[in-house]
Amino acid sequence: MKLRLKKPLVALLVSALLSTSVVPAHAAIDIEDSLPDMGTTAGSTLSINQEIAMGDYYTRQLRNSAPLVFDPLLSNYINNLGQKLVSNASSVKTPFHFYLVNNPNINAFAYFGGNIVLHSALFRYSRNESELASVMAHEITHVTQRHLARMLEDQAKTTPLALAGVLGSILIFMANPNAGLATFTGSMAGMQQNMITFTQMNEQEADRIGIQTLYRAGFDPKGMPDFMQILADQVRYSSKPPEMLLTHPLPDSRLSDARSRASQFPARQVPQSADFLFAKMRVLTMLTKNPTSENALQTILDQFKQGTALERSAANYALILIYSRDRKFDDARKLLTPMLEKEPNNIWLIDAMTDIDLEQNRASDAVARLQLALKQRPNNNVLIANLANSYMHNKQYNEANRLLYRYTFDNPSDPIGWQLMAENAAKQGDRAHELAAYAEDLALRGDFETAIRYLGDASRQVKLGSNDQARFDARIDQLRKIQQRDSQFK
Numbered sequence: 425m426k427l428r429l430k431k432p433l434v435a436l437l438v439s440a441l442l443s444t445s446v447v448p449a450h451a452a453i454d455i456e457d458s459l460p461d462m463g464t465t466a467g468s469t470l471s472i473n474q475e476i477a478m479g480d481y482y483t484r485q486l487r488n489s490a491p492l493v494f495d496p497l498l499s500n501y502i503n504n505l506g507q508k509l510v511s512n513a514s515s516v517k518t519p520f521h522f523y524l525v526n527n528p529n530i531n532a533f534a535y536f537g538g539n540i541v542l543h544s545a546l547f548r549y550s551r552n553e554s555e556l557a558s559v560m561a562h563e564i565t566h567v568t569q570r571h572l573a574r575m576l577e578d579q580a581k582t583t584p585l586a587l588a589g590v591l592g593s594i595l596i597f598m599a600n601p602n603a604g605l606a607t608f609t610g611s612m613a614g615m616q617q618n619m620i621t622f623t624q625m626n627e628q629e630a631d632r633i634g635i636q637t638l639y640r641a642g643f644d645p646k647g648m649p650d651f652m653q654i655l656a657d658q659v660r661y662s663s664k665p666p667e668m669l670l671t672h673p674l675p676d677s678r679l680s681d682a683r684s685r686a687s688q689f690p691a692r693q694v695p696q697s698a699d700f701l702f703a704k705m706r707v708l709t710m711l712t713k714n715p716t717s718e719n720a721l722q723t724i725l726d727q728f729k730q731g732t733a734l735e736r737s738a739a740n741y742a743l744i745l746i747y748s749r750d751r752k753f754d755d756a757r758k759l760l761t762p763m764l765e766k767e768p769n770n771i772w773l774i775d776a777m778t779d780i781d782l783e784q785n786r787a788s789d790a791v792a793r794l795q796l797a798l799k800q801r802p803n804n805n806v807l808i809a810n811l812a813n814s815y816m817h818n819k820q821y822n823e824a825n826r827l828l829y830r831y832t833f834d835n836p837s838d839p840i841g842w843q844l845m846a847e848n849a850a851k852q853g854d855r856a857h858e859l860a861a862y863a864e865d866l867a868l869r870g871d872f873e874t875a876i877r878y879l880g881d882a883s884r885q886v887k888l889g890s891n892d893q894a895r896f897d898a899r900i901d902q903l904r905k906i907q908q909r910d911s912q913f914k
């Protein structure tokens with residue numbers, strides 16, 4: 425699928441005709457509606473449930489304000505990598521979610537409720553999966569050790585929620601590249617700056633426990649000091665220090681501690697990960713386009729063309745994406761065809777060929793290929809989203825709808841499913857379901873007012889007393905409840 429950044433706010437409601445529903449009744453479940461009660465940590469002012477609710481609120485703000493990358497391939501990659509680490513971490517009390525933000529500065533941060541944001545620059549600077557994973561393991565540990573919550577509790581025993589709100593907006597602020605460091609340090613005052621700087625003790629703990637997680641998950645523990653070295657070099661050779669060092673200070677002792685810790689683990693050779701290299705090339709070709717990143721891409725391409733078979737194949741994948749971006753679809757197809765014959769199950773290649781097929785009006789080819797691939801991996805999100813999109817291009821709207829129903833049911837917090845569902849309903853002239861699907865997309869970005877208005881419109885357009893009407897009305901009630909809950913964080 426073509427990569428989507430922050431969704432342009434819709435005026436895509438193109439269908440004008442009223443129609444009765446051909447869409448199956450569909451229960452949208454928000455993750456927070458179905459969470460188990462995890463109880464309160466003893467002696468803490470913030471319960472885990474409060475943390476999760478706050479995390480959900482900030483995630484909606486983040487979707488609305490930061491250049492989040494909505495891309496099934498990259499999102500699946502970082503979440504699979506993250507879950508591999510989480511399942512090897514201890515004291516996990518919340519579900520974890522990983523988000524990618526298009527931002528040229530090296531940074532990563534965790535916020536409430538097991539949510540972790542990675543800046544795309546991490547892919548540019550990390551050379552292997554262990555280095556990238558080391559940053560994630562460090563952030564995961566900030567969450568499992570409840571550093572953020574404890575910091576708040578220490579600093580704000582009296583009004584934790586109000587201060588949490590301040591903290592949250594700073595985190596969101598930081599994820600936005602337009603909000604530079606100058607503005608940040610200038611007007612926001614030192615106190616708040618201090619609030620998000622983890623203490624040296626927190627950092628040590630995140631490194632110490634993080635490296636164990638890294639090792640247990642099968643990665644090279646040397647990835648941690650190696651990536652810190654990249655950060656340290658940035659400080660030395662660049663005029664602007666990496667943002668990451670503002671929230672995660674890096675004194676020399678941190679680097680030397682990490683080196684000595686890594687050397688205590690048995691030596692381990694971890695082969696280069698194909699998924700990591702393809703993800704890196706996808707980020708470099710499709711995100712953060714500026715002269716410096718173009719130069720970085722060219723350097724890596726030159727290097728990979730002389731490299732291992734895997735590196736050459738990653739370089740070719742980057743070229744395919746560049747050809748496609750420049751609308752040279754014949755060139756892209758020519759390069760991709762033999763690669764796909766050799767690796768018919770490579771998800772990155774299947775996805776690239778799908779885009780080329782759809783651009784060249786060969787949707788039925790894409791459908792056939794994806795159906796076959798899905799037989800091998802029936803639960804793969806990337807394949808499901810791609811097939812739904814291809815069905816839609818092939819005018820197989822009912823098949824698309826069936827898949828999207830499943831996709832949005834399994835991934836209610838992924839805007840892509842709702843956007844595709846809305847587009848698919850529009851193509852069928854099904855205004856009510858188009859509105860209802862867009863309402864979910866809007867709610868995911870915290871715009872409950874418009875979402876509720878859309879659902880109200882949808883409810884008036886379907887048959888009085890129908891299942892659809894009952895469902896739209898029930899969803900309005902649910903959204904009002906979440907809206908009310910979120911108002912405490914504003």
Ligand SMILES: [Zn+2]
Nearest residue numbers: 622627630672
């Ligand atoms: Zn840290």
